[in-house]
Amino acid sequence: MEFFDRFAVPHPSPLIYASMVAIGLTVIAIFLGITYFKKWGYLWREWLTTVDHKRIGIMYIISALLMLFRGGADAVMMRLQTSVPDNAFLDAQHYNEVFTTHGVVMIFFMAMAFVIGLMNFVVPLQIGARDVAFPRLNAISFWLYFAGAMLFNISFVVGGSPDAGWTNYYPLASTDFSTSVGINYYNWALQISGIGTLMTGINFIVTILKMRAPGMKLMKMPMFTWSSLITNIIIVFAFPVLTIALLMGTFDRQFGTNFFTSVNGGMDMMWANLFWVWGHPEVYILILPAFGIYSEIISTFSSRNLYGYKSMVGSMAIISLLSFLVWVHHFFTMGHGALTNSIFSITTMAIAVPTGIKIFNWLLTMWKGKIRFTVPMLYSVAFIPLFTIGGVTGVMLAMASADYQYHNTMFLVAHFHNVIIPGVVFAMLAGLTYWWPKMFGFMLNEKIGKWAFWNLAIGFCLAFFPMYITGLDGQARRMYTYSEATGFGPLNMLSFAGAAIMAIGFALIVYNVYYSFRHAPRNVGDDPWDARTLEWATHNPVPHYNFAVTPQVNSSQALWDSKKHGYQLFKHDLTEIHMPNNSGAPIILAGLFFIFGFSFVFFIWPGVIVSGIAILACLAYRSFEKDDGYHIPVKEIKETEEKFGGAKK
């Protein structure tokens, strides 16, 4: 019995017991459902073992949406708790756990997964490739992310959630102040999914540099591909810092070292330093692909080529460098002198310049364009003013002396939600709607989509703008309740109303998927949006080999040239196609990593040793495995092309 005691939740409540029951029932229902409909074989062959970048992308996006609802439920709980003064819906400990998991889930398991999912689906298609450079590695990346996400998500029913904030500052996160296994979960879940992300970074850099269609010079790549390239470069340089910082934290908590302690030569703020050395580039890892998506959408729906292509690329390159030079602005109030703060203040403000250039480029792309207000375009148009407000408050926060007033207040919370929601979340929803027909062969309903958009946009303004005011009035971040005398009550109630409206918006998106799946016409053609880039030049939905004939590219909008100027994309005859084989190794490896992480969290050393040896055995097996993929003969390609509606010209 003693063995099982450690898995008990240290701070239970009826809500957590209810979640346990719900999780148990859902898992049973899923297993029974799959067994009843005899889908195990299909699932294993077509999805769990796939190395196809499109399917991996879709799995990333499904996981991201699940995590969006998990993190969204946390958000609504927080807004509900603070909606009236002295509320007793959540106690302090639960509130701590909820805001911690909200942050971690939204950044690592929602936004990152969504960004990487769209990259996975779109980038190889945009550059005319058959898959990514290392398809097997790509599958491992996904399954490691998934193992990390699941490990993190079981924390609140097995052993207790982390509760030191998503920034996890020491000494609060040390064993002195966080005695439950929560922070161990944080360390291991992020470690495992972080390894996956790092591999994705390498994979996509190689893919974009080496696998572009003939004729596509670097400066002829579509903007989303450019933003993905730069994002992945940032990933490769930033993520090792997180890996090491998490490892040092793990050593502190589980082996009694003194990296982040305040005694024995440890330096507790070193965690904050390393966390933000990774953390600031991380926000650009999220926002640059969003910029790429907006560039594609705005150019498509304005029926104009992207204004200032070179300055777009240049400003992203400058942002990627500057993103590594600003991290100290996250702890201006730590107590270092004016010189240090001034240096980082100036680098921070400097980032506003290339970002501003991009804003003007989007505006000038729309200038005199024939704008079609579709759902993706609505998100993009709303993004420009809302993101600019977030950017301007960011420059306010960048002033070190003024930051002493804003630091850790709701003003900061309003600022970063103001850039992340209209920046990243809107971009992901816009991108999902835009590339949806490419993924599934039908379009999402525009009317329901517009309703969802307006709910999200209005809900966002109502939820977060009041926080700027309460923040300036002194409402601290992460405070689980407040007295009536503070006067924060009405504005917090308004915030809750906004959060509720946003929840309706997300529910409408789910309904839209259901509705469109049932009712949308399937004959949408290969290019339903009249788009400009290469991913729309193949069939809809995409055959597993992407392009029957490798396209020849002459500009950054090759498809537009072929539609309007008679440029011929597919010049060669059909030849055999070489494709990679599916493999069960990635999901098995990730399962072992899950066991490894779980055992490590709870100090179950036999589990750690056995799964560790098994992981190494998997790697050794892979080193000696001979798998050269397979070839699709010309006859089979012809048949498939016929089935998809004839060969492309």
Next chain:
Amino acid sequence: MKELFPLKQVNGFVFSLLLTIIALSVYFLDMSFELGMTILLVTAFIQATVQLVVFMHAGESEDKRSIYTSTLYGIIIALFTVFGSLLAMVWGYL
């Protein structure tokens, strides 16, 4: 004969041995901490460059430029991170 003999690599090998001996001298000779660290840092960076260029053939392929650019970018970011952290954690309080 000249094409067959890897003169560059042999020279590089001798040079890297020399660098190792200089670095080892820090242990065997009696010198101040500052001087010792300076010698170690300088020889370490030269050593890394020799390995990269001579033995890992960094400059011999078509994508020579992108290899050197990304290496330089990595070094710049590493230096910024190290010195920025020193500034934030140690020097900023002086």
